[in-house]
Amino acid sequence: MGFFENISVALAGLKSNKMRAFLTMLGIIIGISSVIAISTLGSIMNASVMDIFNSQGGSNLVGFQIRMKQDRARDYYYSEDLITIDMINDVGERFADDIDAVALYSNSSSGSMLLRHKEYDVSLNGVNPGYIKQSMSKVVAGRWISDKDCEQNRSTCVISDKMAKKVFGSERGAIGKNISVTLRDGRMLDFTVVGVYQEQLSAMMQAMVNMMGEDWSGDTYIPYSVMNREIDGAVDDTFFYFYINTKSGVDATTFCEKVKSYMNNSYYRENDAVEIYYQTAESQMAMMDEVMGILQLAISVIAGISLLVGGIGVMNIMLVSVTERTREIGVRKAMGAPNSAIRMQFIVESIIICLIGGVIGILLGIALGNLAGLIVGTMAPPSLNSIILAVGFSMAIGIFFGYYPANRAAKLDPIEALRYE
Amino acid sequence: MIGGLVMKKKFDTPITGTRRKNDYVISTKDIVKSFYTGTPNELEILHGMTFNVPRGQFVSIVGQSGSGKSTLMNIIGALDRPTSGEYFLDGTDVSRATDKELSAIRNKQIGFVFQTFNLIARTSALKNIELPMLYSGVPPKERRERARQLLETVEMSDRAGHMPNELSGGQKQRIAIARAMANDPDIILADEPTGALDSKTGRMVMDLFHKLHREQGKTIVLITHNNELAAETDRIITISDGNIISDSAESTDSKSLDSKSADSEGQVNEKEAAE
Numbered sequence: 240m241g242f243f244e245n246i247s248v249a250l251a252g253l254k255s256n257k258m259r260a261f262l263t264m265l266g267i268i269i270g271i272s273s274v275i276a277i278s279t280l281g282s283i284m285n286a287s288v289m290d291i292f293n294s295q296g297g298s299n300l301v302g303f304q305i306r307m308k309q310d311r312a313r314d315y316y317y318s319e320d321l322i323t324i325d326m327i328n329d330v331g332e333r334f335a336d337d338i339d340a341v342a343l344y345s346n347s348s349s350g351s352m353l354l355r356h357k358e359y360d361v362s363l364n365g366v367n368p369g370y371i372k373q374s375m376s377k378v379v380a381g382r383w384i385s386d387k388d389c390e391q392n393r394s395t396c397v398i399s400d401k402m403a404k405k406v407f408g409s410e411r412g413a414i415g416k417n418i419s420v421t422l423r424d425g426r427m428l429d430f431t432v433v434g435v436y437q438e439q440l441s442a443m444m445q446a447m448v449n450m451m452g453e454d455w456s457g458d459t460y461i462p463y464s465v466m467n468r469e470i471d472g473a474v475d476d477t478f479f480y481f482y483i484n485t486k487s488g489v490d491a492t493t494f495c496e497k498v499k500s501y502m503n504n505s506y507y508r509e510n511d512a513v514e515i516y517y518q519t520a521e522s523q524m525a526m527m528d529e530v531m532g533i534l535q536l537a538i539s540v541i542a543g544i545s546l547l548v549g550g551i552g553v554m555n556i557m558l559v560s561v562t563e564r565t566r567e568i569g570v571r572k573a574m575g576a577p578n579s580a581i582r583m584q585f586i587v588e589s590i591i592i593c594l595i596g597g598v599i600g601i602l603l604g605i606a607l608g609n610l611a612g613l614i615v616g617t618m619a620p621p622s623l624n625s626i627i628l629a630v631g632f633s634m635a636i637g638i639f640f641g642y643y644p645a646n647r648a649a650k651l652d653p654i655e656a657l658r659y660e
Numbered sequence: 661m662i663g664g665l666v667m668k669k670k671f672d673t674p675i676t677g678t679r680r681k682n683d684y685v686i687s688t689k690d691i692v693k694s695f696y697t698g699t700p701n702e703l704e705i706l707h708g709m710t711f712n713v714p715r716g717q718f719v720s721i722v723g724q725s726g727s728g729k730s731t732l733m734n735i736i737g738a739l740d741r742p743t744s745g746e747y748f749l750d751g752t753d754v755s756r757a758t759d760k761e762l763s764a765i766r767n768k769q770i771g772f773v774f775q776t777f778n779l780i781a782r783t784s785a786l787k788n789i790e791l792p793m794l795y796s797g798v799p800p801k802e803r804r805e806r807a808r809q810l811l812e813t814v815e816m817s818d819r820a821g822h823m824p825n826e827l828s829g830g831q832k833q834r835i836a837i838a839r840a841m842a843n844d845p846d847i848i849l850a851d852e853p854t855g856a857l858d859s860k861t862g863r864m865v866m867d868l869f870h871k872l873h874r875e876q877g878k879t880i881v882l883i884t885h886n887n888e889l890a891a892e893t894d895r896i897i898t899i900s901d902g903n904i905i906s907d908s909a910e911s912t913d914s915k916s917l918d919s920k921s922a923d924s925e926g927q928v929n930e931k932e933a934a935e
Contacts, residue, residue: 574792575767
C-alpha cells in the first residue's frame with residue numbers, strides 16, 4: 240500500500256472522529272506552541288535589544304560604572320567612591336586614540352513649566368556634549384549642549400522638536416527663548432533654549448512612549464554641571480557611570496579591559512569595597528541571552544512534559560483505534576495485507592495526528608510569541624530552525640508512540656481479528 | 661439475471677494416468693489441525709482430510725456448526741496452516757509458507773466473501789473493491805479502472821461512490837464479491853455468503869456466483885450449512901466432526917466426470933436447471 244493511501248485512510252479516520260482527534264492533539268499542540276512561542280519571543284527580544292544598541296551607537300558604545308567588590312559589599316556608596324569628572328577627563332586624554340566621544344549623564348529631575356496659562360511636564364536630564372553621539376537623536380535647530388555650558392554652569396537647555404512645536408509653534412522659534420521650570424520641591428529655575436533635537440527612538444522605547452500618551456513631549460537636556468550643582472546641590476561633578484563611544488575598529492572588550500585596569504589601579508587601589516567594571520554591547524547581549532536561556536529551559540521542561548503526556552495520549556488513542564478497528568485489520572489481512580503494511584498504516588495515522596497537532600502548535604506559538612512582541616513593539620518571524628525542529632519532533636513522537644499500537648495491530652491473528660465483535 | 665443453471669463442466673480433465681498437482685487448484689492430503697488447549701491432550705479439530713478441487717469447479721463444503729468447516733475454511737483461505745498434512749493451492753505449498761508468503765497467497769490467489777460482508781467502513785464501494793489491489797502494487801489508474809469494471813460485472817456501477825452504510829445487504833455483498841475478484845484469484849472462498857441476507861437477495865447473490873462460475877470459469881468454494889444452496893453446486897463435500905463423511909465427486913471420479921446419472925446430487929442440480 241502506497242504512502243498516499245495511508246495518508247488518505249488516516250485522514251478519513253480522523254475526520255470521522257474530529258473531537259477525539261483534537262483532544263488527542265491537545266498535548267502536542269500545547270507542547271509545540273509553548274516551544275515556538277518562547278523561541279519567537281527570544282528572537283523578538285534579541286531584535287529589540289539589537290535595536291536599542293544600534294540606536295545608541297551600536298557595538299562602539301561601552302559603559303563604565305562603579306560596583307561593590309563581591310566579597311566586601313557595603314550597603315551604600317561614599318562620595319569618594321564616585322567617579323569624578325577629573326578621572327573621566329584623565330581617561331579621555333590617556334585613551335584619546337581609541338575614543339570618539341565620552342558621554343556623561345548625571346541625573347534626571349522632573350518638574351513643570353507654566354507658559355501662557357498652560358502647564359507642561361518637563362523632564363530635565365544632565366548631560367555633556369558627547370551624550371548626543373550615543374543616542375540616535377540629531378540637532379535640527381540651534382546647537383547641542385557645549386563644553387563651555389558645562390564648564391561655566393550655564394543655564395542652557397536643548398528641547399525636543401515635539402516640545403518646540405507644542406510650546407513655541409516651531410523649531411526655529413524656540414531658539415533663544417527662556418523657560419521657567421518649577422521643580423517638584425518648589426524651586427524655580429530659568430533656562431535658555433539653545434537647541435532643538437529630533438528624537439529617534441528604538442521600537443521598544445517608542446512603545447513605552449506610546450503608552451505614556453500624548454502628553455509626553457520628550458526629555459529636556461541641560462549641562463550635567465547645572466544638574467549636579469544647581470539642582471542636586473553637589474559641590475563637584477561626580478558620576479556613578481559614564482559611556483564611551485569608541486572609534487570604529489577598536490575592539491570593545493580589549494579597550495574596556497585597558498580602561499578598567501587603568502582606573503582601578505590609579506583611582507580605586509586604596510578603595511577596599513568599590514571597583515570599576517564595564518559593560519559592552521556583547522556583555523549585555525550575553526546577559527540577555529542568559530536570562531532568555533533560563534526562561535527557555537524552564538519552558539522547554541514544561542513543553543517536554545506536555546509533549547510526553549501528549550505522546551502518551553496519542554499512544555492511548557491509537558490503542559483504542561486498533562481495538563475499534565480489529566475487524567478492519569482482519570479484513571485487510573484477509574485481503575493480503577502483510578504485517579508491514581498494517582504497521583505502516585497505523586504509524587502513518589499516529590504521525591498525522593502528531594503532525595497536525597505540531598502544525599497547529601507552530602501557528603499558535605507564532606501568534607502567542609508575536610502577541611507578546613506586540614507589547615514590546617517588535618515583531619519577528621520564528622526561527623526556521625525551531626519550526627523544523629518542532630515538525631521533526633512531532634513526527635518523532637508520532638513514530639515513537641505510534642509504534643507499539645501499530646505493531647500490536649500488525650501482529651493480530653487474522654482469524655481472531657475477523658471473528659472480533 | 662441468470663435464469664437457470666447450466667450444468668456444464670468447463671474444465672473437464674480426462675483422467676489418464678496420475679494427475680499433476682497443478683491440475684487441481686486445491687489439493688489437500690491428510691490435513692490435521694489441532695489446537696493446544698492447555699490440557700495434556702491437544703484438541704484435534706480436523707482428523708486428516710484429503711480432497712482435490714479441479715480448476716473451474718463450484719464446490720460446496722457443508723457441515724453443521726462445530727463440524728470443523730470454519731477451521732477448514734481458514735486453512736483453505738491461507739489464514740492458517742495445518743498442523744500436519746499437505747495443502748497445495750495451484751501448486752503453491754501453503755502448509756509450509758511463511759506469514760509473509762501467506763499474505764501474498766491470500767492477496768493474489770484467494771478472494772474472500774464473508775457472511776457479514778466485511779466492507780471497510782467510511783470507504784466508498786469503489787475504494788473497497790480496490791483494497792486487494794492496494795496490497796499487490798497495482799498502479800492507481802489501473803486499479804481504478806479494474807474496480808470500475810468489476811462494479812459493472814456485479815451491476816453496481818451507479819453505487820461507486822456510496823459508503824457501505826448507504827448500501828443494502830445484498831448490495832454490500834455484491835461489492836464484497838467484486839472485491840474478492842479484484843486480483844483475479846484462483847479461488848473464491850465464500851463463507852455463508854447468503855447467511856445474513858433474506859431469501860430474495862440471497863438468491864441474487866447465488867446467481868452472481870453462478871454467473872462468475874459459468875462466464876469466467878472461476879473456481880468457487882462455498883461454505884454453508886444450507887443443503888439447498890449446496891445442491892446448486894457442482895459438488896458437495898460434507899464434513900462432520902472433522903472428517904469428510906461424503907463427497908459427491910467420489911462416485912463420479914471413479915467413473916467419469918461427465919457422467920452424472922448415478923450422482924444423486926447431480927440429479928437435483930439438473931432438476932433445478934430445468935426450471
